[in-house]
Amino acid sequence: PTTLQLEATVPDGATFHACVGDDLTLDWNYIPEAGLLLNHVTVSDTGNYTVAVSAYNSTNDVLTLHRTAILEMSEEPAVVKFQLELRQKSDLVYDVKTRQWHVVLQCGHFAFLGNPPVTGTEWTTPSGTTLSSSGSDSGYFSLLVPNPVKGGNYTCRIPSGSPAASCLPSNNTLLQEASMFVDGLEARLRVIEAQQTTLQTENNRLRQELEQQKNDTDARVTEVETANALLKDDNANLTELVLSLENQTASLQYQLDSLFQ
Template sequence: MGTLLFTLLLTALVSESSCVQWSSSALKEDAAVYTCDNSNLTLFWDVSKTTGETIVDVQWFYQGRSQELIAILSHGHLNVMPSFSGRVELTANAGIVLYHVTTGQKGNYSVEVNALDKNGDYVILRRKASVIIGDGLMTTDGQLHASQMAVAVFSNSTQQWHVVLACGTFIYHDTPPFTLEWTTPSGQSVSSSQYKEGQFLLLLDNPVSGGSYTCHVPDSSASVACLHGNSTDVSSTVVVDDVKSRLTLLEAENRQLKEELVKKENQTNARIDSVSTLLSQHLHDEKTRQVSFHATHMKDNTPSFHDVLILTTIFNNQGNGYNPATGKFTAPYNGTYCFFSSLWGQGSGHGIAVSLMVDGKQELVVETTFGSAGDDDAASLQAVVSVRAGQSVWLQAYSDSNQFYSHSRANSFSGFLVSFDL
């Protein structure tokens, strides 16, 4: 029980840590590291920490046929295990260099960092790397094999199709720390264009020059490529037929044209299907979905400036767009709508000033003043507007002097859908 509690506590402390962490330059988890037989292996694990944080100890492990401890760094002192004695050197604060590794020492290498953050809480960091040690050129068979790819490749940088030569196949997952050079039929030396799926590729310029193309490791990269001696001893040649190459390019261009035509045809058909669907739906809506409303009986005959005029008695509400509790009509569909209102005011010294609001914006205003000569007057408004589904339309007081006649049929607000929008 005590061990379980300690493990849970330690896991919680690790998950809360945000300061003691791997630096951005440290090897990533499960990174692939390559080196040559009888050379040095650098495992760069670097920990970033701030003031008040302490690295308690660092341990390194090697997982070959079995797991074994390589070394321990504790209190600033590096203790190396006997089987690695004289071959280990500390680099960064959690990385090591192993001297003279051999192909038999490939496998997984890992590190464990135990630290204390500024609050005194325990932090554990772990990472692992897969080490591949080569004895000779790191290809599937130790040789180079040059060939011409069966299909051309389109280059985004040149916006052209290119005949492509390939040379490999290497076992590096990522781009190797060197590149292959090619000798062209004219004797010119050019570098590979890119590395993809274990092969160095050369995109030939257009028009293609026929003849022999030879790939090889540059002399300056021989040691990095795990070649001992002259790198020119390892090479491969492919003969390029310029007529065959032109046919390869034509096939690629024709294939591209066909794909573009098919794509455009599919897009056109998709648009036709979409318009047909919308049209069918539109015709269906026109026939089966009617929207209209008519409401009377002003709830408040003396509304204040900017108050919504609420008419509570509904005589028609097809589509349920009008809400008598709020006085607002909400459009159920995109379309063109017609709205109109008949208003009757009463009271000397007062008047009628009303706005038609569409989605919070004033569409129009109607206003009349009774004056001292009379104590009643009428006004009306009408507008044909485009309204999107979900937008609201309402009547709103445009002054504080509004006084409406109290008769239930004296004032009204109505509207209907004229036409749908696709």
């Protein structure tokens, strides 16, 4: 042959996604038929797989054809109690960006985030709005509940588009959302009380700064007044000294005039 043809259902450079424990076949066929079967793949099987087919043409030149496939592995996440748990954090959290206190909900408790890791949970508010997680800590993804807090049921779930979640069986409890009721009136009251405490603390700090500035100003005024009084004394002394020198000069001039008369 003058060229090589590789019959393949795997396009060159194609990317495959597989879950841990899957069996995967890369169909690269040539005469004789050939291919690659991966049994019970693991995370360590991630990478590029290349087949090279070489043959002699009619002039005894070696022809080589390469085909590559990329394998990306996903591993399902795991939680401590086999299903998502949604809870309200006992303490409010202060957001320095908005300068507001917030009720915090936590969704977890993840023992393993999967591979690639779950980066957050999806939240649904009582009004039906979908929100992303605000952060994570110690196996929990958190939501800073927007103010004013709306009472009702809040839910969290693993995003359906997460590669790690795609490896979960359809009946896995991790695919079920977790839900809890938030008392809106109580939550809003806690936020208002926290805001009042923060404002009071800020007012006290500003008062202390103002008092300190007043004390500094008073001290500076006293310093300037003292310096001004000293300058006045020095000026009076200098004036007296100048008058004395003028009198002495006049006396000396009189004596000189008397000598030459």
